[in-house]
Amino acid sequence: MRNNTKKLIILAIIAVICILLYAFYDIKGGFDYAFPRRMMRVGAMVVTGFAIAYSTVVFQTITRNRILTPSIMGIDSMYEVVQTLIFFFAGSLSVWVVNQYLNFTASIIAMVVFALLLYRILFRADKYPIYLMLLIGMVLGTLLGSLVTFLQVLIDPIEFLSLQNRLFASFTNIKVELLYISFGILLIAFIYGYRIMSQLDVMSLGRENAINLGINYDRVVMNILVLSSVLIATSTALVGPITFFGLIVANLSYQFLVTYKHSIHILGAGLISVIALVGGQFVVEHIFEMKTTLSVIINFIGGIYFIYLLLKESRAAG
Amino acid sequence: MIEIKELTKRFGNKPVVNNVSVNIQPRAITSFIGPNGAGKSTLLSMVSRLLDADTGEVLLDESNVKKWKSDQFAKRVSILKQSNYLNVRLTVRELISFGRYPYSKGRLTDEDEQFVDQAIDYMNLGDMQDKFLDELSGGQKQRAFIAMVIAQDTDYILLDEPLNNLDMKHSVQIMKILRKLVDELGKTVVIVLHDINFASVYSDYIVALKNGSVVKSGPTNDIINPEALREIYDMNIPVQEQNGCRICVYFNSH
Numbered sequence: 001m002r003n004n005t006k007k008l009i010i011l012a013i014i015a016v017i018c019i020l021l022y023a024f025y026d027i028k029g030g031f032d033y034a035f036p037r038r039m040m041r042v043g044a045m046v047v048t049g050f051a052i053a054y055s056t057v058v059f060q061t062i063t064r065n066r067i068l069t070p071s072i073m074g075i076d077s078m079y080e081v082v083q084t085l086i087f088f089f090a091g092s093l094s095v096w097v098v099n100q101y102l103n104f105t106a107s108i109i110a111m112v113v114f115a116l117l118l119y120r121i122l123f124r125a126d127k128y129p130i131y132l133m134l135l136i137g138m139v140l141g142t143l144l145g146s147l148v149t150f151l152q153v154l155i156d157p158i159e160f161l162s163l164q165n166r167l168f169a170s171f172t173n174i175k176v177e178l179l180y181i182s183f184g185i186l187l188i189a190f191i192y193g194y195r196i197m198s199q200l201d202v203m204s205l206g207r208e209n210a211i212n213l214g215i216n217y218d219r220v221v222m223n224i225l226v227l228s229s230v231l232i233a234t235s236t237a238l239v240g241p242i243t244f245f246g247l248i249v250a251n252l253s254y255q256f257l258v259t260y261k262h263s264i265h266i267l268g269a270g271l272i273s274v275i276a277l278v279g280g281q282f283v284v285e286h287i288f289e290m291k292t293t294l295s296v297i298i299n300f301i302g303g304i305y306f307i308y309l310l311l312k313e314s315r316a317a318g
Numbered sequence: 319m320i321e322i323k324e325l326t327k328r329f330g331n332k333p334v335v336n337n338v339s340v341n342i343q344p345r346a347i348t349s350f351i352g353p354n355g356a357g358k359s360t361l362l363s364m365v366s367r368l369l370d371a372d373t374g375e376v377l378l379d380e381s382n383v384k385k386w387k388s389d390q391f392a393k394r395v396s397i398l399k400q401s402n403y404l405n406v407r408l409t410v411r412e413l414i415s416f417g418r419y420p421y422s423k424g425r426l427t428d429e430d431e432q433f434v435d436q437a438i439d440y441m442n443l444g445d446m447q448d449k450f451l452d453e454l455s456g457g458q459k460q461r462a463f464i465a466m467v468i469a470q471d472t473d474y475i476l477l478d479e480p481l482n483n484l485d486m487k488h489s490v491q492i493m494k495i496l497r498k499l500v501d502e503l504g505k506t507v508v509i510v511l512h513d514i515n516f517a518s519v520y521s522d523y524i525v526a527l528k529n530g531s532v533v534k535s536g537p538t539n540d541i542i543n544p545e546a547l548r549e550i551y552d553m554n555i556p557v558q559e560q561n562g563c564r565i566c567v568y569f570n571s572h
Contacts, residue, residue: 064405198424202416204406208368208399213470214392214420260406 004257004264011271018278026286042278044174047182048235048242049249049273054193055228056246057253057266061204062221063130066254067309069246070228072134074141076241078114079233080148080167082107087163088151097162100175107237115229119222130221169240169295171281178238185234189227193266196220200262242295248302249273251309319344320365320395320474320506325374327360334360336530337374342474346522347500347507351514351541353551356527358510359400359478365508366397366476378474392420395474396467400482402459404451410462411447414438417469437469440495456483464492468499475499477509481516489513493520514555518542519563526550542566 023038059070086096086103096102118137152160199220203210211217235242246269253269280294320342327335335357342348342365350358363369365376367383376383378394386394396417414437418430426434438447441461451459460483467475475496481489493516499505500522511517517524517538524541526534534546541547542564547555555568 066405198419201424202419205404205413205416206402208397209402209416211368211388212366212392212397212467213416214389216388258407260408260412 004259007257008264008267008271011268011275015271015274015278018275018282022278022282025282040174040176040179041171041281043179043183044171044239045277045281046274047179047186048239049277050270051182051186051189051231051235052242052246053249053253053269053273054190054266055231056250057262057269058193058200058224059228060250061200061262062224063134064204064206066251067247067306067313068134069244070232071241071244071246072141073115073118073137073225073229074144075111075115075229075232076236077141077144077148078111079107079236079241081144082110083163083166084148084151084155087159087166088155092159092162100178104175104178104181104237108233111233111236112230115233116226119225119229167240168293169242169298170293171239171277174238182234182238185230189231193227194263196223197261197263197266200224201260204260204262240295242298244302244306245273245276245298247309248298248305249276251305319377319379320508321377321380322361322365323375323377325361325364325371325376327357327364327369327372333530335364335371338527338530338532339374340525340532340535342506342508343523344473344506345500345504347496347509347520348523348525349517349521349538350508350510350525350527351512351517351550352527352533355529357530358527361527362397362476362478362508362510363399366395367391368397368399389420392470392472394472395476396470396472397476397478398463398467398480399478402463408451409448410443410451410454410465411438413451413462414443414447414465414469417466417471420470433469433471437465440468440498441465442491457485457488460484461488461492464495472505474506474508477507479510479512481511481513489516496520514542514547514566514568518566539564 019042022042023035027034027038055070060066060068086094086106090096096106118140119133152163155163199215202213202215203217203220205213207217249269249272250265252272253265256272257264257268259265276298277294280297284290284292284294284297322338322340322342325335325338326333338357338361350361352358360369364371365383367376367386367388370384378386378391383391383395411434414434415426415430417437418426418433422430438444441464443458443461443465446454446458451462454462460480464477464480467477477496480492484492496507496509497520500507509521511521521538523536524534524538525532526541526546528550533550534541541550542557544555544557547553547557547566551568553568553571555566555571558565558567
């Protein structure tokens with residue numbers, strides 16, 4: 001226990017160092033110009049980092065599977081669908097693209113409605129096993145993905161380039177008001193999420209043991225699915241799809257911090273996210289000099305780590 | 319008092335539990351016995367609200383178990399199923415502490431710690447309480463889970479084949495502990511058993527199921543005799559008396 005506290009403090013210190021480094025390193029020209037912009041990016045990275053860490057850790061608990069992310073439910077695909085439809089029907093100069101609030105709101109609403117429809121109307125956790133829900137979410141995600149590809153083939157090539165920009169995660173050019181809204185959503189989600197933290201600990205014992213210990217299992221599962229969809233939708237609408245990232249930080253936290261307590265893992269995974277995002281963005285800006293994007297690096301490192309996890313799991317199973 | 323009234327559960331069209339009505343006697347061990355696929359575990363799952371019944375109802379203190387608030391119910395009835403796969407790393411003591419969740423909601427008080435210590439003593443887990451569960455043998459793990467249920471301190475303890483994976487010594491040890499829970503602490507234990515002789519030696523009442531229906535139920539001595547056993551198992555099973563225990567010698571029967 002004390003050991004974990006120490007580790008969390010170390011993570012927090014590293015995160016702060018990354019943030020300071022990113023904020024002050026090589027700050028040329030107008031400090032007044034560059035500093036607020038950098039802090040804005042840091043803010044966005046902290047918000048998305050925690051949103052993704054939280055939703056991935058809780059999602060993995062209710063599915064009892066450590067190589068899944070909430071993106072399996074097709075929520076990010078829904079984001080791609082919304083953006084593609086906007087570009088296809090309205091074009092890159094339309095109000096739906098230029099007005100970021102409108103775009104942000106439309107994306108969040110579409111993603112959350114999609115998730116709610118999936119959970120609330122089509123399925124009931126007490127009737128079907130959760131894996132059936134995942135499977136159908138996956139199939140729908142693939143279906144939406146194909147639809148997106150189809151529309152993208154038809155779209156004007158120049159339009160497509162600016163659409164593609166939207167579909168990669170990016171921490172540059174974030175509107176400050178959108179950041180505040182996202183932060184608000186995150187805060188509400190965390191206040192609710194904090195109350196169910198100890199229930200989550202019990203749920204990692206499995207459905208039957210959790211019910212035995214007085215957890216209203218099916219209802220908590222439903223609430224968590226909705227909560228993590230809202231968080232994923234917020235972070236995706238803010239910076240673009242990077243949920244794959246959640247898999248890395250959640251598993252790093254499981255390896256680094258030995259405990260069953262969700263409060264510690266969520267904090268740990270959140271701090272690791274901040275370190276990876278802010279540190280990664282620093283590397284992208286100052287070492288690669290913006291010749292690559294953070295999501296490329298994340299997907300590259302994440303992919304290698306994912307293969308490592310698969311190998312490890314298959315060895316443990318065999 | 320737990321009353322099971324006309325309970326039916328179908329999987330597809332096949333009734334797994336068919337119109338079962340049984341009363342569980344308080345302060346006693348009741349064993350559910352019967353051949354494979356008789357519906358013993360399904361019945362136990364419905365009593366403990368892990369599974370919804372299609373028709374019929376289970377009453378705890380005269381009110382339907384579905385109407386109980388889940389955290390209140392968890393202070394009265396506990397259930398332990400057969401398979402307990404975990405994908406988190408827990409120590410034995412951490413697992414047992416979860417048994418106090420219905421009372422403490424995750425923040426253990428001194429009283430909770432006392433119950434945990436008692437459960438550890440009861441199950442003889444003192445020297446391995448700080449070991450991780452994945453370092454233990456199947457039998458030790460099983461004892462840790464039973465200790466969790468004991469720490470939960472419910473009037474009713476339901477166990478689904480708790481002797482699975484256990485050797486003779488530990489099986490006897492666990493049955494003796496269950497006996498002690500009933501005799502000393504006044505608990506009510508309902509247990510699904512495969513080994514008829516454990517049922518015969520340790521239980522007060524037996525409910526025998528076959529194809530989803532109750533074929534026989536009553537005090538142990540009414541069930542453990544060749545006539546009743548033939549009806550339940552379709553086997554001729556001689557019963558011998560040994561030190562006051564009725565032992566079924568089924569190994570070479572036909």
